[in-house]
Amino acid sequence: MASLAQPRRELHSYIRWITIPDMSRVLEIEEQSFQFPWSNQDFLRCLEEDNHLGMVANCDKEGVVGFMIYELYKSWLVDIINFAVYPACRRMGV
Numbered sequence: 001m002a003s004l005a006q007p008r009r010e011l012h013s014y015i016r017w018i019t020i021p022d023m024s025r026v027l028e029i030e031e032q033s034f035q036f037p038w039s040n041q042d043f044l045r046c047l048e049e050d051n052h053l054g055m056v057a058n059c060d061k062e063g064v065v066g067f068m069i070y071e072l073y074k075s076w077l078v079d080i081i082n083f084a085v086y087p088a089c090r091r092m093g094v
Contacts, residue, residue, distance in 0.1 A: 009092055010092055010093045011059050011062070011065065011089055011092040011093055011094055012059065012060075012093075013057040013058060013059045013065060013066070013093070013094050014057070014058055015055050015056070015057055015058075016055065016056060016058055017053075017054070017055060017056075018047070018054035018055060018056050018067060022056050022064050022067075023040060023043065025056075025063060025064040026043065026056065026064065026067045027039075027040060027043075028086075029064070029065075029066065029067060029084050029085070029086045030043075030067075030082075030084060032086070032087050033084040033085075033087065034084070038082060043069070046069055046081065046082075047069070049071075051071055051072050051073065052069060052070070052071050052072075052081070053069070053070055053071075053072060054067065054068070054069045054070075055067065055068050055070075057085070057094045059089075059094075062086075062089065064086075065085060065086045065089040065094050066083075066084060066085035066086060066089065066094045067082075067083070067084060068080060068082065068083040069081045069082040069083070
């Protein structure tokens with residue numbers, strides 16, 4: 001029996017450190033992803049902590065399509081604090 005599902009489009013993204021110019025897109029993704037989104041101040045306050053780090057998923061054509069903020073402990077344990085992908089890019093391998 002043939003599948004009726006549409007073929008899934010794959011986005012080719014790469015992960016890099018978050019930068020200040022990324023924040024407008026990160027805030028846009030945040031607002032479209034959560035009922036109670038973080039503000040710019042929330043992100044900045046979090047990322048000022050020594051063990052809090054931020055990464056973005058970047059695609060050449062689309063730009064920033066996702067982000068994650070995580071806390072890294074001395075034992076190399078990681079807590080993901082905030083994580084989101086732009087709604088139109090979800091389930092595409094980001």
